[in-house]
Amino acid sequence: MEAVAPPAAGTPAIRCAGQERGYPEFADRAARIANGLRETGVGPGDRIAVVLRNEPAHLEITAGAALLGASAVPVNWHFRHDDLRHVLTDSGSKVVFVHTDLLDRVAAVLPEGVRLVEVAVPAGVAAACGITASPPTGAHPLLDEWLAGHEPLDRPAAERPPTVIYSSGTTGRPKGVLRAPVAPDRLAEGVQRFLEYFAVAPGGRTLIPAPLYHASPSQHAVLALAAGLDITLMPRFDAEEFLRLVERHRIEQVQVVPTMFVRLLRLPKDVRERYDLSSLTSVVHAAAPCPPHVKHAMIDWLGPVLREYYGGSETGAVTWCDSAEWLAHPGTVGRASGTGEVAVLDRDGQPLPPGATGDIYLKPSEDWPQFTYLGDPDKRAAMEAPGLPGYVTIGDIGHLDADGYLYLSDRRNDMVISGGVNIYPAEIEAALLALDGVRDAAVFGIPDEEFGEVLAAHLETEPGVRLTAEAVRGHVAERLAGYKVPRAVVFEQRLPRDESGKLFKRRLRDPYWAEHGGAI
Structure with missing residues (x-):
C-alpha cells in the first residue's frame, strides 16, 4: 500500500468508530510514520508487523512503510503463543505496532532486538469490541506522540515493496504469502479492474466490515486507497451497525463473507426495514461458499447487486459472477474474468470435460503479482499444474459447466x-x-x-x-x-x-x- 495523492479538502476520508481522517491528514501521518521508521533503522526491503484491530492507524502504518519501500505485515490479533511467535519470527519484522491491551501477549513472544510501538485503543474501537481501553504503559513509544516527533518523509522510495500476508497452511502454521512488487502501470490496471468488478466509481463510498489481517479486506483497502474512495472501517462486524453505517454514509459498495449474510438475515424484519439501503450498488462476497438459500434471500432483499468471486491470497480474484449470472447458474462462483483462467484437472494433470469433478487450477490475471511462500519455495513449486505454466491450485476441487462457470464441491485437504x-x-x-x-x-x-x-x-x-x-x-x-x-x-x-x-x-x-x- 502506498500513500496516494490526497483529493481536495472536503472530499473522501477514512473513518472508523468516531475517528475520521481526511486524505491530506492521512498522507501527512503516513509520511511522518515513514520518517520515524527510517530513523529506527527500517529501510527498503525490510518488514514491520501490525497487530491492530481495524482503525485508520492500521492503514496509515501500512502506507508509511510502503513510502520507505518496506512491507507492513498485518497480523491476526487473535493469535497467541506459538502462532504469534511464528509470524513475528518468520516475517523478520524489525518493528511491531500493537494495541496497548495486546502488548503483553506480543511482548511475551517478541524476537530479540525487535522494537515495539504502542497504539492506544481508540474509545470507539474499544466500545465496538467490548473491551476496556488500557492506559498506555509508558514502556514504549506511543504512536501519536512518536509520529508527531518526526517530520514527514520528503523522498519516498523509488520502488513499491512486495506485500506479505499470512494465511493458514497445510502444516497448520500460518504461511507467509510473499507477493512481488507491482509496477506502477500494473497497479493502475489493477485499480481500474477493481473499480470495474466492484462496480464503484473513483471517489465512491465503500465499507470494509472484515478484519484487515485477512487477505481480501487488506487488498480491498489497498485498492480503495489507491482509487481515492471514501472508506468506512468497522472494528468488528455487527449486523445492525452495518445497516446503520450503510444508511448514514450512503455506502455504495461493500465486501463481505457469507457469515455476515446469515447474521443480517437473522435480524427481525422490522429492524432490516428500518434502514435505507438504497445507496448500495455492489455487494461483493467471497472467502467461503455461500449457501444458495442465503444468497437467494439476499438478492430478494437488496436486489441484483450481489457479486461473487473466487480465488485465494496467492491468486487474487480469478472468477466473477453478478446476480443475473448466478441466478442463471445457481451455485456457481463465476467464470474466469479478464486475463485470468481456470482449469479442472484429473489426478494425472489431464483436463476434464464440463461436468467432471477434479482439482481446480487457477491462472491469475496478468495484473496480479507473482508470489511465493516465505522460506518455502518448494511449497510454491508444488502448487503448479503439470504441463500448464502459470496455473496453481489452492486445494479445492470442483467442476466447470458447459458455459465455463465454476462450481466448488470440496477441498482436497482437510482445511x-x-x-x-x-x-x-x-x-x-x-x-x-x-x-x-x-x-x-x-x-x-x-x-x-x-x-x-x-x-x-x-x-x-x-x-x-x-x-x-x-x-x-x-x-x-x-x-x-x-x-x-x-x-x-x-x-x-x-x-x-x-x-x-x-x-x-x-x-x-x-x-x-x-x-x-x-x-x-
Whole structure:
C-alpha cells in the first residue's frame, strides 16, 4: 500500500468508530510514520508487523512503510503463543505496532532486538469490541506522540515493496504469502479492474466490515486507497451497525463473507426495514461458499447487486459472477474474468470435460503479482499444474459447466472454512494431544447455518480418564485463537485408524453432513 495523492479538502476520508481522517491528514501521518521508521533503522526491503484491530492507524502504518519501500505485515490479533511467535519470527519484522491491551501477549513472544510501538485503543474501537481501553504503559513509544516527533518523509522510495500476508497452511502454521512488487502501470490496471468488478466509481463510498489481517479486506483497502474512495472501517462486524453505517454514509459498495449474510438475515424484519439501503450498488462476497438459500434471500432483499468471486491470497480474484449470472447458474462462483483462467484437472494433470469433478487450477490475471511462500519455495513449486505454466491450485476441487462457470464441491485437504476463516485441524489436534488423558484426537468441520462450518473434536481418552467438553474447550482456548475452539466435543472408545495408523476421519465426519443433506 502506498500513500496516494490526497483529493481536495472536503472530499473522501477514512473513518472508523468516531475517528475520521481526511486524505491530506492521512498522507501527512503516513509520511511522518515513514520518517520515524527510517530513523529506527527500517529501510527498503525490510518488514514491520501490525497487530491492530481495524482503525485508520492500521492503514496509515501500512502506507508509511510502503513510502520507505518496506512491507507492513498485518497480523491476526487473535493469535497467541506459538502462532504469534511464528509470524513475528518468520516475517523478520524489525518493528511491531500493537494495541496497548495486546502488548503483553506480543511482548511475551517478541524476537530479540525487535522494537515495539504502542497504539492506544481508540474509545470507539474499544466500545465496538467490548473491551476496556488500557492506559498506555509508558514502556514504549506511543504512536501519536512518536509520529508527531518526526517530520514527514520528503523522498519516498523509488520502488513499491512486495506485500506479505499470512494465511493458514497445510502444516497448520500460518504461511507467509510473499507477493512481488507491482509496477506502477500494473497497479493502475489493477485499480481500474477493481473499480470495474466492484462496480464503484473513483471517489465512491465503500465499507470494509472484515478484519484487515485477512487477505481480501487488506487488498480491498489497498485498492480503495489507491482509487481515492471514501472508506468506512468497522472494528468488528455487527449486523445492525452495518445497516446503520450503510444508511448514514450512503455506502455504495461493500465486501463481505457469507457469515455476515446469515447474521443480517437473522435480524427481525422490522429492524432490516428500518434502514435505507438504497445507496448500495455492489455487494461483493467471497472467502467461503455461500449457501444458495442465503444468497437467494439476499438478492430478494437488496436486489441484483450481489457479486461473487473466487480465488485465494496467492491468486487474487480469478472468477466473477453478478446476480443475473448466478441466478442463471445457481451455485456457481463465476467464470474466469479478464486475463485470468481456470482449469479442472484429473489426478494425472489431464483436463476434464464440463461436468467432471477434479482439482481446480487457477491462472491469475496478468495484473496480479507473482508470489511465493516465505522460506518455502518448494511449497510454491508444488502448487503448479503439470504441463500448464502459470496455473496453481489452492486445494479445492470442483467442476466447470458447459458455459465455463465454476462450481466448488470440496477441498482436497482437510482445511475447514468457518465464517470465511481458514482453519487447519492439525494444530488443534496437536493441542488436544497435549491435554492429560487424551490418547487420540480428530478434528474436522461440521455444517453450521451461520458460519458454513464449525469445528468438531472426537477424542479417545486413556482408560479410566473422565474429561468434560468444557475442560477440552478451555484447554484449547488457552493455547489457540477463539475461532479454533471446537464447538462439538465427542468422546469415542476408539477412533477409526487402520494398522498403518491412518485415521479415517471421513467416517466421523460424514454422518454430520448426511444429516444435513450433504450441503449447507
